[in-house]
Amino acid sequence: MNPHSVLLKGRRVLVTGGARGLGYAFARAIGQAGARVVIADVLEERVQQAAAELQALDLDVQAVSLDLAQPASVEACIGATLGLLGGLDGLVNNASVTNSGGKGTEALSIDTWDQVMQVNVRGTWLMTNACLPALRASGHGAIVNLASDTPLWGAPNLLAYVASKGAIIAMTRSLARELGSDNITINAIAPGLVEVEATAYVPEARHRLYHDQRALQRPQLPEDVSGAVLFALSDLARFITGQTLPVNGGFVMP
Template sequence: MPDFVSDKPTAGLLAGRRVLVTGAARGLGLAFATAIAEAGGRVAMADILAERVNESAAALQARGLDVVPFQLDLNDPASVQACAAAAIEALGGLDGLVNNGAVTDSGGRDLTALDVPTWDRVMNVNVRGTWLMTAACTPALRASGRGAVINLASDTPLWGAPNLLAYVASKGAIIAMTRSLARELGDASVTVNAVAPGLTLVEATEYVPQHRHDLYRNQRAIPREQVPDDVCGAVLFALSDLARFVTGQTLAVNGGFVMH
């Protein structure tokens, strides 16, 4: 397998880096996995959508990119442990972890309509899943000598998006966890940063009402829709040696809707 297969400016930026991306079957996760592989990385693509992640990985492999698919259920601690172990074994170690996998579920309901099972599922997948996956990968990241964790947050807790309480709370927790993890893992030179995208045009946001899309587009400093490629640069930067002394930070990538 070549070091990298790309004519993009980021080609070779992550040459040889071994990275696990969760929620990689589609949307932002697939965009991240693609960009990392195009930058020379070796990518473990994990998702609960087993057939879809296999198809996505096969398409990238057909382009000569170094990716391998895995099934992962972030709501199941045993699945998290098994996926991390299998990915680390397949890649021969781990230099980066992109905690992208998440669920929304609570969209469109106010706090009185939100039910306990929905709240628990969002917290279990988004918060507990991020903790467990990071913990499972920590020994390998420490051994790397250049480990990097990127937690996908959201700009929703930065501006207080309404009628999305469980998701907003979970992503606020991700930002707080990022700071704590940065201090816990810094002694091994493992960086931990959060990337907080704005509303992005992906399958997972198709349910979002048009007025919310309009709100974002019209109030951004760069007044257009956000697409997955807009977020990839921040993730590549945080995984690379360019960010070796950047940790515990939250980078809002939303065209200036929130300036954090």
């Protein structure tokens, strides 16, 4: 029996970027913890396939389309989500882009910088705002923002992404003070270099750096991050807000 099968029983959770990788793993874990889940992604065909795969595991997971770069798409996503779930208790802001890797600051284009900030920072802000009325109405709303450990150690040649994830950490702290009176918690999870499709481009030397410098010297898998997300969404974390939890096998110990 899954020990977490009732941890989120009856909760309604939206996971952005749920078509694959970390978001897919989060949706599976959240569904296995008893929640009803909507996964949203710009990869429309893949997100529908992901939902079907999770439904085949007898999980209550449905899919909607989302392009965080388009404010109208954000509004349509939350409208569709509320139509499917009837309300919202949790939001996992997982979707992001990572297309600034491998280039030093002088080689980084303005267009790339703007795209990363538009999706990762503005998109997270817009999605959070769109969900706030429903999260307030739930009486126990919880937001989990996916940051990264890269701003905690200053990863080089990844400036736009590092800056965007540093902004997520700062936004989490500020919003915690704004949303506390609404009984909404908001925390950030900062994974290390996880073995997913989105990190396939990362040079082998960077993978070796993480592996060799971790206290736990093995590859980091999406499932290694899911427990922290479940905890932050659950009643076990109701008096924790504004915090950033590194989940990286001991690569960074702030």
